[in-house]
Amino acid sequence: MNDEKKKSISRRGFLKGAAASAGGLAMAGGMVGVSQAAVPPKKWDRKTDVIVVGAGGAGLMAAVRASDAGAKVVVLQKTPTVYTTSTAVSGGLFAAAGTRAQKEKGIDDSSEKFYQDFLKNGGYMNIPELAHLLTDNSVKVFEWLVDNGLPSFRFEAYPGHSVLRGHRSNKNNGRDLLDTVFAQVKKRNIPVEFGTEVTRLFVDPKGRVMGVEAVKAGKKMNIQAHRAVVVASGGFVRDAATFDSWVPAYSGVGNLTGDPGNVGQGIKMIAKDAGGLPTHLQYSGTYPYGLEVSPRSGPVCRYWYFTPLGSILVNKKGKRYVNETITPTKLSLYLSEQPEKVHYLIASKGVWDEVFAKYPPGGVISPSSPEWIEKELQAGDWLFRANTISELAKKMGIDASGLEKTVETFNSYVQAGNDLEFGRDAKSLTRKIEGGPFYTVKMTFATVLTMGGIRVNDKCQVVDPYGKSIPGLYAAGETTGGVHGNMYMGGCALAWAFTSGWFAGSNAAKG
Ligand SMILES: Cc1cc2nc3c(=O)[nH]c(=O)nc-3n(C[C@H](O)[C@H](O)[C@H](O)COP(=O)(O)OP(=O)(O)OC[C@H]3O[C@@H](n4cnc5c(N)ncnc54)[C@H](O)[C@@H]3O)c2cc1C
Known part of the structure; x- marks a missing residue:
C-alpha cells in the first residue's frame, strides 16, 4: 500500500471515530461538521454583532465583555428568569488564587499553586491550556466582581486546594455572583430576551457561524450575528436520558440538580450544526x-x-x-x-x-x-x-x-x-x-454539574476534531468540556463559568 493510500485510510478511520465519539458529527458538503440543516436562511429577521446563548454566569459575563469591547449584544435565555440558572442556585463557592482578600488574611497563594492543585485533583486529565486560562485569570474576574459590588463572602477550605482559596458567598448560594454581573448587563442596556430558546446554529458554506434560529412563544426567528455567537447554555445535568447515557459511572442513580434548561442542547447543537468536538463527556461533578x-x-x-x-x-x-x-x-x-x-x-x-x-x-x-x-x-x-x-x-x-x-x-x-x-x-x-x-x-x-462538553481553545473559540477553530463560534461555562479533567474541585466551576465567559465575550467582539 502506498503512503497516500495509507494516509487516506487512516484519515477515514479517524473521521469515523470522531463522528462516533461526537454522537454523530455532521459532515456534509465536503466540509467537516457543517450539517445541511445549518445552512443559513435567505432572510434574517434581525441582526446584531454578538449573540449570547444562555444567561447564567458564563453568558452574562460574556455579554458584558463583548459590549465593553464595542459590540452590539443580545442575550437569549430559554427560561423565564436568571434565578433558576445553575449559577444562581449554586453553593456560591468561587476559586481564585492571589486575591486581595487572601492577601489581607496572609494566605500565600499563586496561580501556579492553583494550577498544580487543579491538575492533581483532575487526574492530570485537564486540558492544560484551559486549566491555565482558569487558574491564571479567575483572580482578575473575581476582583472585577468585588469591584462591582459583590457582597460579603468568607473563606472555606475544600479538599484538593492546598490553601484557602474558596471564596464562599455568605448567602451560601450563587445569587450574589449572578446579581452582580446581571446588574452590569442592565447598566449597559444589553437586552436579555427571556423565554427564548435557541434551536439551531446557521453556518455558511465556508464553515463560519452566521447566526441562530430561536423560538419565542412558539414563533421562530432567525437572528444574524455579524461578529460571533457565544454558546453558554450550561451542561446536560437536567436531561436524565442524556446523563445516564453519557455518564456511565452514575447512570440511573442520584439527584440531578441545576437549571431545568440545562439539557445539553448547546453541546448537541454545536456538534451537529457546526462540527465542534465534544470531549470528556463521561465526567461529572x-x-x-x-x-x-x-x-x-x-x-x-x-x-x-x-x-x-x-x-x-x-x-x-x-x-x-x-x-x-x-x-x-x-x-x-x-x-x-x-x-x-x-x-x-x-x-x-x-x-x-x-x-x-x-x-x-x-x-x-x-x-x-x-x-x-x-x-x-x-x-x-x-x-x-x-x-x-x-x-x-x-x-x-x-x-x-x-x-x-x-x-x-x-x-x-x-x-x-x-x-x-x-x-x-x-x-x-x-x-x-x-x-x-x-x-x-x-x-x-x-x-450538580457535568464536566464534558465542547472543546474550546484558550480564546474560548470552539474547535473541530482537527483542533481548527470554527470561525464565529465561541463557548463558555458548562457547555465546554475538559477544563476540570476527571474530577471536580470545589469552586472551580463557577470560576470557570465567569472566566471563560470573560474571554469568550472579549474575543467574540473581535469576530
Ligand atoms: C446545586 C449546585 C451547587 C453548585 N455549587 C457550586 C459551587 O459552590 N461552586 C462552583 O464552582 N460550582 C458550583 N456548581 C456548578 C456551577 O454552578 C455551574 O457549573 C456554573 O454556574 C455553570 O454556569 P453556566 O453559565 O455555564 O450555566 P447556567 O448558569 O446554568 O446558565 C445556562 C443557562 O442557559 C440556558 N439555556 C440552555 N439551553 C438554552 C437554549 N437552547 N437557548 C437559550 N438558553 C438556553 C439555561 O436555561 C440556563 O439558564 C453548582 C451547581 C449546582 C446545581
Whole structure:
C-alpha cells in the first residue's frame, strides 16, 4: 500500500471515530461538521454583532465583555428568569488564587499553586491550556466582581486546594455572583430576551457561524450575528436520558440538580450544526450528598462540615468504608461500590449543634429550613434522630450491633489518634462519637454539574476534531468540556463559568 493510500485510510478511520465519539458529527458538503440543516436562511429577521446563548454566569459575563469591547449584544435565555440558572442556585463557592482578600488574611497563594492543585485533583486529565486560562485569570474576574459590588463572602477550605482559596458567598448560594454581573448587563442596556430558546446554529458554506434560529412563544426567528455567537447554555445535568447515557459511572442513580434548561442542547447543537468536538463527556461533578426525597431530586447535605469535627460515614451494613475527609467527588467513586449506593452520616448532638450554629440557615442541608429538618427527623425517611446508637440503627433499618461496633472502633482510633483502617488525618480524629441524641443523614449521589462538553481553545473559540477553530463560534461555562479533567474541585466551576465567559465575550467582539 502506498503512503497516500495509507494516509487516506487512516484519515477515514479517524473521521469515523470522531463522528462516533461526537454522537454523530455532521459532515456534509465536503466540509467537516457543517450539517445541511445549518445552512443559513435567505432572510434574517434581525441582526446584531454578538449573540449570547444562555444567561447564567458564563453568558452574562460574556455579554458584558463583548459590549465593553464595542459590540452590539443580545442575550437569549430559554427560561423565564436568571434565578433558576445553575449559577444562581449554586453553593456560591468561587476559586481564585492571589486575591486581595487572601492577601489581607496572609494566605500565600499563586496561580501556579492553583494550577498544580487543579491538575492533581483532575487526574492530570485537564486540558492544560484551559486549566491555565482558569487558574491564571479567575483572580482578575473575581476582583472585577468585588469591584462591582459583590457582597460579603468568607473563606472555606475544600479538599484538593492546598490553601484557602474558596471564596464562599455568605448567602451560601450563587445569587450574589449572578446579581452582580446581571446588574452590569442592565447598566449597559444589553437586552436579555427571556423565554427564548435557541434551536439551531446557521453556518455558511465556508464553515463560519452566521447566526441562530430561536423560538419565542412558539414563533421562530432567525437572528444574524455579524461578529460571533457565544454558546453558554450550561451542561446536560437536567436531561436524565442524556446523563445516564453519557455518564456511565452514575447512570440511573442520584439527584440531578441545576437549571431545568440545562439539557445539553448547546453541546448537541454545536456538534451537529457546526462540527465542534465534544470531549470528556463521561465526567461529572457528582457528590455523595444527595437526599433523594423525590425521584432524582432533593436537597443536599454538606456532610464534610461534620466529618472533620468527629463524624463518620457508614454503609447499609453500618460499616465505615472510606476516609471520610477525602474530596467529596472522589468519595463518590467509593460510594459506587457500596450496597444500594447509599451511605449515612453519623453525628453526635454536640457536632450536629455545632455545625448548624456555625453555618447560615439552609447552608448545611440546602435548600432547607429548620422546620423542614424537624419534619424530616420526625418522618425518618432521610433524616433520623435517636437517643442511642442501637436505637438509631433500628430506625435506619440497619444492623444495630454492627453500627455500635463501628462507632466503638472509631472512638478507639480517636483515643489513639490513629485511624488504623482508613488513615484519616489525626486532625480530624479529635472527638469521639458520644453524647446523644445521635443524628443520621441518609445520602446518595447528587450531580450538580457535568464536566464534558465542547472543546474550546484558550480564546474560548470552539474547535473541530482537527483542533481548527470554527470561525464565529465561541463557548463558555458548562457547555465546554475538559477544563476540570476527571474530577471536580470545589469552586472551580463557577470560576470557570465567569472566566471563560470573560474571554469568550472579549474575543467574540473581535469576530
Ligand atoms: C446545586 C449546585 C451547587 C453548585 N455549587 C457550586 C459551587 O459552590 N461552586 C462552583 O464552582 N460550582 C458550583 N456548581 C456548578 C456551577 O454552578 C455551574 O457549573 C456554573 O454556574 C455553570 O454556569 P453556566 O453559565 O455555564 O450555566 P447556567 O448558569 O446554568 O446558565 C445556562 C443557562 O442557559 C440556558 N439555556 C440552555 N439551553 C438554552 C437554549 N437552547 N437557548 C437559550 N438558553 C438556553 C439555561 O436555561 C440556563 O439558564 C453548582 C451547581 C449546582 C446545581
